[in-house]
Amino acid sequence: MAEFEYPPGATPLEPDEAEGLLLPHITTRSELDRWEQDNILEAETWAFRRRSSDLLNENFILKLHEKMFGVVWEWAGSFRRSEKNLGVDPLFIRPSLLELCRDVETWIEFKTYPADEIAARFHHRLVFIHLFPNGNGRHARLMADLLLVHVLNRPRFTWGGSSITDTDAGECRTSYINALRSADRHDYSPLLSFVRS
Secondary structure, three states, X not given: OOOOOOOOOOOOOOHHHHOOEOOOOOOOHHHHHHHHHHHHHHHHHHHHHOOOOOOOOHHHHHHHHHHHHOOOXXXXXXXXXXXXXXXXXXXXXXXXXXXXXXXXXXHHHHOOOOHHHHHHHHHHHHHHHOXXXXXXXXXXXXXXXXXXXXXXXXXXXXXXXXXXXXXXXOHHHHHHHHXXXXXXXXXXXXXXXXXXX
């Protein structure tokens, strides 16, 4: 079993989750990143081609994660079952997700926040719940972009204008993590600035 380095702020896999790697020839983080990125690009094509506004449901959310990581990970598209250094207790993932989807539907219906803020808050809460063993940030960013494009009729976020996922992402990733931490304290202004920078 390969041992992978994780970028700052990333949640390491448990040993049984790491054993879910479907491609045993992968031995380095850069190989893993490449395979995951190829899989994610295919998922993006699938998701943006759908032209559906029915995104705020458990089935779609799980299916998107499976499309993003299903070539690489056995557990893709399945809720995590282990405790992590962040996220809700695994027993509360499903109810927390259902509550979030209802909240977003309400925000949209009553125009509680501007469109960008709805998508940013949605993204933050998905990351906070931490649905999956891995890929939560990438999944939540794509979900927010899909919500913007297919439901809110807005362009995708720029997410700092460079890679957030690479181990050498540096300043962009640090800004992203700091913006999420501010949102944890109910200050969304850094996240709202970051997503369009």
